[in-house]
Amino acid sequence: MVTEKLALHIKNTSYEQLSQNAIYEAKRSLLNWLGVAIGAAEHESMEKVFHVASLTGSQPQATVFGRKEKVDILFAALLNGMSSHIFDFDDTLLETVLHPSAPVYPAILAFAEKERRSGKEVLEAFVIGCEVEARLALSVYPSHYWRGWHITGSVGGIGAAAAISKMQDLEVENTQYALGIAATEPTGLREMFGTMTKPFHPGKAAMNxxxxxxMGGQGFTSSKQPLEAERGFIKVLSEESKMDIITDNWGEKWEVEKNSYKPFASGIVTHPAIDGIIGIQKQHSLRAEEVESITIFGHPLVKELTGKTEIFTGLEGKFSVFHCVASGFLNLKASVGEFTDEFVNDPTVKGLRGKIHLVIDEQMKEDQAKLVVKLSDGRELTHFVEHAIGSMDQPMSDQLLIDKFIDVTGTIISVDAKHQLIEMVQRFETLDDLTVFFDLCRPLEKGNQV
Amino acid sequence: MVTEKLALHIKNTSYEQLSQNAIYEAKRSLLNWLGVAIGAAEHESMEKVFHVASLTGSQPQATVFGRKEKVDILFAALLNGMSSHIFDFDDTLLETVLHPSAPVYPAILAFAEKERRSGKEVLEAFVIGCEVEARLALSVYPSHYWRGWHITGSVGGIGAAAAISKMQDLEVENTQYALGIAATEPTGLREMFGTMTKPFHPGKAAMNxxxxxxMGGQGFTSSKQPLEAERGFIKVLSEESKMDIITDNWGEKWEVEKNSYKPFASGIVTHPAIDGIIGIQKQHSLRAEEVESITIFGHPLVKELTGKTEIFTGLEGKFSVFHCVASGFLNLKASVGEFTDEFVNDPTVKGLRGKIHLVIDEQMKEDQAKLVVKLSDGRELTHFVEHAIGSMDQPMSDQLLIDKFIDVTGTIISVDAKHQLIEMVQRFETLDDLTVFFDLCRPLEKGNQV
Structure with missing residues (x-):
């Protein structure tokens, strides 16, 4: 009865029943998601899938965010799901390491564009789709993840199916079918991490x-208990049988309210140190040549996961807390531009990196760090970060999310388009017609972009 | 190194290295597969997916066998993979219960039609794709199956990716990528059996x-060891680690040579009894009213799996050995037409069913049965089946496969088209241009069909 009860919840939940905070967080999720999707739109892996789409005669039905070309709704879901995960800079539900937007928003937005749905319908579907995937993730975590599944891909498709069921206002039975069809095709082995196939996972989940x-909308039948059955999703794909999590206390709070956003484009363990150095720089505006040394006092995991000192590529920079802190010092950020091969090999950056040291402090919590900067004039500056920005206790502010959006979208869309999009997302529930929104996400004439 | 070695085999194996018997069996597989695909082309589940394809603006690139409408190559792979598994009447590799054609031929044929490839290239790709999926199935069987995976869907996509890699003559590295992309998205939970989602599994495997x-052809990267890695396909999806099976003794024999075909559209345990009654009828041409009783002596599984006496639908008929034997007696076959609701409820059929009894004989092997028919004139006819037709020891003859093709394709294509297709499949390696072959599979004008 788990899937049936869930389908009933999906059918019976309407926008009006969602909390203000859930809607607010769904819009913050949208802005964050949209930014990282647009930012990676020209990545070489995107070109490859565009080529395959053209081989299949894909028709221009839906926007690929940050691209001129439209494709059919299925390929739009795939491409947008991919792009938004390419930078590893999208949102996270920290309890399960689920990235909730990448598999769900692309499916919703492709459908919404083709069917001319409103902003309110998009947000409603997202809160519900996110709720379904997040609860399912909780029900199979951690054994599912440890067995080797990339949870964002494997449960994300079921969240997307829930959202699309909602948007079609499907009957309970048809919603069960949709959930079943999605449940029978989990996508994502963790072995693929470090390759283009990692971002393919949420993309394919969105497409599936x-x-x-x-298909559920057409009455294509599947099991009516695809999640809970003996040979269903939860039992085949995990050792847990936490079925109650799927439906209990539905509507009391929403999982999207726990969503978190990465302020920096590197692994989360580097964030306290980056936050610390930015704290110092905001106050002192130091120049690299004034610095004699920078010492990071951090949690043991900082060394284990990001202790790399010799680095040559942008990707390696993400695994070097030394590079991350150098970026924060020089640019007051650690975003996409700080993890290019060019930036990593810049002489000033390399020089500063060499002055940075790491000391493990067992007392330090995971979201804490202390930075000590010694200057050539003998001064010593210290900054302690109690909760790093982006952590549960110190969420990204609206302004920081806006700054991130502006930064991460780079030169792909115009500055004017960025500001219009930010404004539209903030009042997304008032948009009856999303045409302008979609148009603003497409760089129509490359020459005009700044 | 397993995947790399496998990719090397795929790249280096050419048509000339395949045995004559492998080519012969690939053609028999094609005829059997094509018949069941055409036969189910008008099933209601097909209509539903056609509708979804049209929502995505699918373009007419490739044939859906038995249908007028063409769709894009991805939906063609999905639809043809589905249709060929709808009747549960396709081929089987008995060691692993893998149905090898349904996930592989649809991918190959869609690609071949669009790219105008030859019959020889199709057969070459099939033998290789079948080899890959069959070896992979052996490597994860039985724990994979018992854990709840529908092996045809879960390994089939990797076989299809191997076949499409071969058809593009991909480099080893790109082939590894293609195998990896397919490996990360296994399709098919056994919970879906009994619903439209069961045939969706090989269809989606073909599409994936x-x-x-x-994508592998475009250099979209994935892990280079997607099968053997710690978090790769084999270890995540099974308890086995039978890695050697994937590549050892490649080319010595071909898995397709072990392919088997179902002579009857019901579960395999009913086949010896049906074979037996047809044996009696071919000799004696009895009428139902002459029969006083028919007694089946069979293996214990016959009762366990197909002991149903009270049946009301065509589907239930497949689980009643009594109905199966009645069908064989009356029609000399047990094909699609014998498992309709109408036939099951026909008074003559019902009457005869009531005269049929089952006796379990522990001495009987699974592919054996003895039939004893008592006639009202006092005569008693007995027939012992040593190896049922369609079993490993008694494969379907070419003529029986032709009869099955003609029967199962029903009125969907013309009698003339059937005979032309049979003739073309028999010399498939000589067809440089497959246009006529594809055209013959499409009922262009419904009125003309007989």
Whole structure:
């Protein structure tokens, strides 16, 4: 009865029942998601999938955010799901390491564009789709993840199917079918991490979930207990049998309210140190040549996961807390531009990196760090970060999310488009017609972009 | 190194190295597969997916066998993979219960039609794709199956990706990528059995495998050890670690040579009894009213799996050995037409069913049965089946496969088209241009069909 009860919840939940905070967080999720999707739109892996889409005669039905070309809704879901995960800079539900937006928003937005749905319908579907995937993630975590599944891909498609069921206002039975069709095709082995196939996982989940939702809408039958059955999703793909989590206390709070956003484009263990150096720089505006040394006091994991000192590529920079802190010092950020091969090999950056040291402090919590900067004039500056920005206790402010959006979208869309999009997302529930929104996400004439 | 070695085998194996018997069996597989695909082309689940394809603006690139409408290559792979598994009447590799054609031929044929490839290239790709999926199935069987995976869907996509890699003559590295992209998205929970989602599994595997092959062709990267790695396909999805099976003794024999075909559209345990009654009828041409009783002596599984006496639907008929034997007696076959609701409820059929009894004989092997028919004139006819037709020891003859093709394709294509297709499949390696072959599979004008 788990899937049936869940389908009933999906059908019976309407926008009006969602909390203000859930809607607010769904919009923050959208802005963050949209930014990282646009930012990676020209990545070489995107070109490869565009080429395959053209081989299949894909028709221009839906926007690929940050791209001129439209593609059919299934490929739009795939491409947008991919792009938004390419930088590893999208949102996270920290309890399960689920990235909730990448598999769900792309399915919703492709469907919404084709069917001319409103902003309110998009947000409603997202809160519900996110709720379904997040609860399912909780039900199979951690054994599912440790067995080797990339949870964002494997449960994300079911969240997308739930969202698309909602958008079609499907009956309970059809919603069960949609969930079943999505549940039978989990995507994502963790072995693929470090390759283009990692971002393919949420993309394919979005594509599968959209297809499953449309098929369920046609009455294509599947099991009515795909999640809970003996040979269903939860039992086949995990050692847990935490079935109650899927449906209990539905509507009391929403999982999207726990969503978190990364302020920096590197692994989360580097964030307290980056936050610390930015704290010092905001106050002192130091120049690199004034610095004699920088010492990071951090949690043991900082060394274990990001202790790399010799680095040559942008990707390696993400695994070097020394490079991360140098970036924060020089640019007051550690975003996409700080993890290019060029920036990593810049002489000033390299010089500063060499002055940075790491001391493990067992007392330090995971979201804490202390930075000590010694200057050539003998001064010593210290900054302690109690909770790093982006952590549960210190969420990214609206302004920081806006700054991130502006930064991460780079030169792909115009400055004017960025500001219009930010404003539209903030009042997304008032948009009856999303045409302008979609148009602003497409760089129509490359020459005009600044 | 398992995947790399496998990719090397795929790249280096050419048509000339395949045995005559492998080519012969690939053609028999094609005829059997094509018949069941055409036969189910108008099933209601097909209509539902056609509708979804049209929502995505699918373009007419490739044939859906038995249908007028063409769709894009990805949906063609999905639809043809589905249709060929709808009747549960496709081929089987008995060691692993893998149905090898349904996930692989649809991907190959969609690609071949669009790219105008030859019959020889199709057969070459099939033998290789079948080899890959069959070896992979052996490597994860039985724990994979018992854990709850529908092996045809879960390994089939990797076979399809191998076939499409071969057809593009991909380099080893790109082939590894294609296999990896397919491996990260296994499709098919056994919970879906009994619903439209069961045939969806090989269909989606074909679609995924085709997409993965095309993406690998573009250099979309994935793990280079997706099968053997700690968090790769084999270890995440099974308890086995039988890695050697994947590549050892490649080319000595071909898995397709072990392919088997179902002579009857019901579960395999009913086949010896049906074979037996047809044996009696071919000799004696009895009428139902002459029969006083028919007694089946069979293996214990016959009762366990197909002991149903009260049946009301065509589907239930497949689980009643009594109905199966009645069908064989009356029609000399037990094909699609014998498992309709109408036939099951026909008074003559019902009457005869009531005269049939089952006796379990522990001495009987699974592919054996003895039939004893008592006639009202006092005569008693007995027939012992040593190896049922379609079993390993008694494979379907070419003529029986032809009869099955003609029967199962029903009125969907013309009698003339059937005979032309049979003739073309028999010399498939000589067809440089497959246009006529594809055209013959499409009922262009419904009124003309007989």
């Amino acid at each position: 979930g959209l297809l499953a939702g449309l | 495998g085709l997409l993965a092959g095309l």
